[in-house]
Amino acid sequence: MELRTPKGTRDLLPPATKVWAEVESIAREVFELYGYREIRTPIIEDAALFERGVGEGTDLVGKEMFSFPDKAGRRLTLRPESTASVCRAYVQHQLHLKPHPLKFYYMGPQFRYERPQKGRYRQFHQIGVELFGGAGGASYYHADVEVISLLVRFLQKFGLTGLEVKLNSVGDRESREGYRAALVDYFQKWQGTLSDDSKRRVLQNPLRILDSKHPDDAPAISGAPEITDYLNSLSRSHFDAVLNLLTDLGIPFRVEPRLVRGLDYYTHTVFEVVSHGLGSQDAICGGGAYANLIKQLGGPSVYGVGFAIGEDRLVELFSEESKRRLEGIGPLIVAPQAQNSKYGSAYEMDDAIALCEKIRAMGVPADWTMGRPEKVFKFAEYLNSRFVIFVSPDWGRTQVVSVRDMESKSLTTTPISHAIELWRSLHLIKREGRDD
Numbered sequence: 325m326e327l328r329t330p331k332g333t334r335d336l337l338p339p340a341t342k343v344w345a346e347v348e349s350i351a352r353e354v355f356e357l358y359g360y361r362e363i364r365t366p367i368i369e370d371a372a373l374f375e376r377g378v379g380e381g382t383d384l385v386g387k388e389m390f391s392f393p394d395k396a397g398r399r400l401t402l403r404p405e406s407t408a409s410v411c412r413a414y415v416q417h418q419l420h421l422k423p424h425p426l427k428f429y430y431m432g433p434q435f436r437y438e439r440p441q442k443g444r445y446r447q448f449h450q451i452g453v454e455l456f457g458g459a460g461g462a463s464y465y466h467a468d469v470e471v472i473s474l475l476v477r478f479l480q481k482f483g484l485t486g487l488e489v490k491l492n493s494v495g496d497r498e499s500r501e502g503y504r505a506a507l508v509d510y511f512q513k514w515q516g517t518l519s520d521d522s523k524r525r526v527l528q529n530p531l532r533i534l535d536s537k538h539p540d541d542a543p544a545i546s547g548a549p550e551i552t553d554y555l556n557s558l559s560r561s562h563f564d565a566v567l568n569l570l571t572d573l574g575i576p577f578r579v580e581p582r583l584v585r586g587l588d589y590y591t592h593t594v595f596e597v598v599s600h601g602l603g604s605q606d607a608i609c610g611g612g613a614y615a616n617l618i619k620q621l622g623g624p625s626v627y628g629v630g631f632a633i634g635e636d637r638l639v640e641l642f643s644e645e646s647k648r649r650l651e652g653i654g655p656l657i658v659a660p661q662a663q664n665s666k667y668g669s670a671y672e673m674d675d676a677i678a679l680c681e682k683i684r685a686m687g688v689p690a691d692w693t694m695g696r697p698e699k700v701f702k703f704a705e706y707l708n709s710r711f712v713i714f715v716s717p718d719w720g721r722t723q724v725v726s727v728r729d730m731e732s733k734s735l736t737t738t739p740i741s742h743a744i745e746l747w748r749s750l751h752l753i754k755r756e757g758r759d760d
């Protein structure tokens with residue numbers, strides 16, 4: 325039997341892994357600019373965490389979790405998202421006792437048992453943040469705005485076009501109860517035409533119908549009540565404050581009155597970033613505030629807000645050019661200049677390895693190979709290397725080597741120090757270019 329990756333999972337090979345690593349390193353840089361620090365939680369959690377936190381009526385918990393008993397019969401789940409885990413950690417470690425606001429970021433794999441398609445995997449990767457606010461109503465909307473501005477600043481690093489921030493408020497619990505009741509009333513009148521999934525949701529989770537992409541549901545959804553008409557004054561003023569501050573800061577967004585997001589824990593501000601460059605799976609980020617989740621998980625009443633970016637989808641948006649920029653440049657390749665045979669002898673390899681070590685000691689990546697020049701050039705191409713250094717046995721005395729520029733195909737004799745400088749300046753150009 326041929327062994328392959330499990331359904332919905334993928335291997336990431338170089339040079340794609342380098343692009344991913346760069347995305348993650350830029351995320352760390354930007355998040356730390358805003359005072360966020362990394363949190364790492366386990367990939368497995370108690371199944372009850374998601375049932376209680378995310379909600380049993382959601383698709384995520386009802387249909388999509390990878391859950392299994394361990395050998396002692398504990399019910400475990402491969403995490404389908406990380407907000408619940410970060411909140412569990414907050415409660416478990418009594419982080420409410422620390423000075424606030426408290427800001428965390430995370431990155432790593434998530435698991436959902438969904439039907440795989442382009443942009444949708446069973447193991448996918450999220451980069452996210454969570455901000456826990458202190459007491460005082462005034463700070464809550466600042467927290468929402470900060471998280472959104474952080475998100476926009478991060479995404480700007482990749483020079484993407486066609487991205488849009490969609491924003492809405494799902495209000496507090498009281499507002500949502502009123503809205504829910506209105507939706508149940510409304511959708512009951514459409515029972516006959518709704519898709520089977522949505523029919524089931526009318527009583528159970530009518531907000532979720534608004535997320536449906538099923539064509540049968542479109543006519544009902546297009547006339548459905550909007551939550552903005554059901555916000556109580558507290559929720560309304562919170563939302564207005566968010567909109568005003570975002571506008572003052574010049575952060576572009578669009579209010580999308582039917583954006584509700586699928587998870588039960590959201591309150592107040594919810595948002596998504598969609599890309600017009602992706603197909604049906606067009607959301608690259610989802611987020612929102614949650615005023616009750618920490619309490620629901622056994623902690624005090626603490627306001628939280630966060631987002632999760634789908635790293636797989638983000639990378640799918642990159643142009644070939646920006647991927648190449650993120651890949652960076654390959655190492656200097658050192659090969660023996662064949663003296664006695666066409667291919668270079670083992671003895672001549674000693675020189676190549678010694679020179680490699682010298683270059684590496686100066687903090688410049690170097691790699692070695694041997695063989696006919698065409699084979700050496702293939703190796704250099706595969707590693708995305710611009711320069712090949714051919715070294716002869718007297719390099720220690722002369723400090724001079726032959727350098728082949730893979731782009732111009734020229735071969736020049738030059739001091740070793742110059743070859744190293746060539747690599748360094750090219751590396752700098754690539755790094756500077758990445759903020760475009």
Ligand code: AMP
Binds near residue numbers: 438444447448449608
């Ligand atoms: P959610 O909180 O479910 O909206 O997820 C946040 C982001 O994670 C989405 O906007 C997607 O970019 C990404 N995402 C969610 N599910 C998947 C999946 N099955 N495959 C790939 N990316 C996903």
